[in-house]
Amino acid sequence: MINTVPIEYYIWLAVALFTIGVMGVLYRRNAIIVFMCIELMLNAVNLLMVAFSSYLNDPAGQVFVFFIMAVAAAEVSVGLAILILMYRNTKTIDIDVLNRLKW
């Protein structure tokens, strides 16, 4: 079966999603939204990896994506625990409050 969607379309879609994720990280101050944008970036990379894996007939890429999903799940559980701890101490979720390491 020949793929009807050219691979470059998937590349541009992944670039768009990744860039939107980067913009979200720079644009928002809410730590949870920043975290969600990081998830968006991870997913853009996953999509590209699955696309290449499928177009090159190589299942290794899809196994990598599976591992990335496991790592993302671990990251989210620990990260949200840290966010809750931060909220408990500062009563806010604003990342600009955490500026003690600045300079």
Place this chain on the structure above:
Amino acid sequence: MTLNVFYFISFVAVLSALMVVFSKNPVYSVLYLIITFFCIAGHYVLLNAQFLAVVHVIVYAGAIMVLFLYVIMLLNLNEESEPHKRTILKVMAAICSGLLMVVLIGALKGTEQMVPQQATDSGIGLVKNLGKVMFTDFLLPFEITSVLLLAAMVGAIMLGKSETVKR
């Protein structure tokens, strides 16, 4: 037909990804992100990665986003408590990410010629094939992933437990 489905899903994915960034209420952001994840699962189905599509829906839409929603509800975040950056910083964020997009497009232009135009095997994303690869070539990473998940679980419990508990 496939191309039209691709265009539609991509459009919805990019639009809802933008809405994740621009919506004021954090709960709406989470819901838009769930839409984006469903669209990405649709792309996986289009790419003949059926197993990953199912796992993606279960793990992301089912587990991770529910976790996000619970945290947002637990912290009682809403539109009023939402911190905002100054407008100049927002404009600069948009400009920076636009420049990054230009750089990425320039870097990835022509990559598609590295992929030979060949017939693809539609059974590659099924559980049978992936399981075979995962438990032969990638056995060690698979086991290490289980250790990582255990460590994350212990870490999350340690961080989340209340500090007033007497030892």
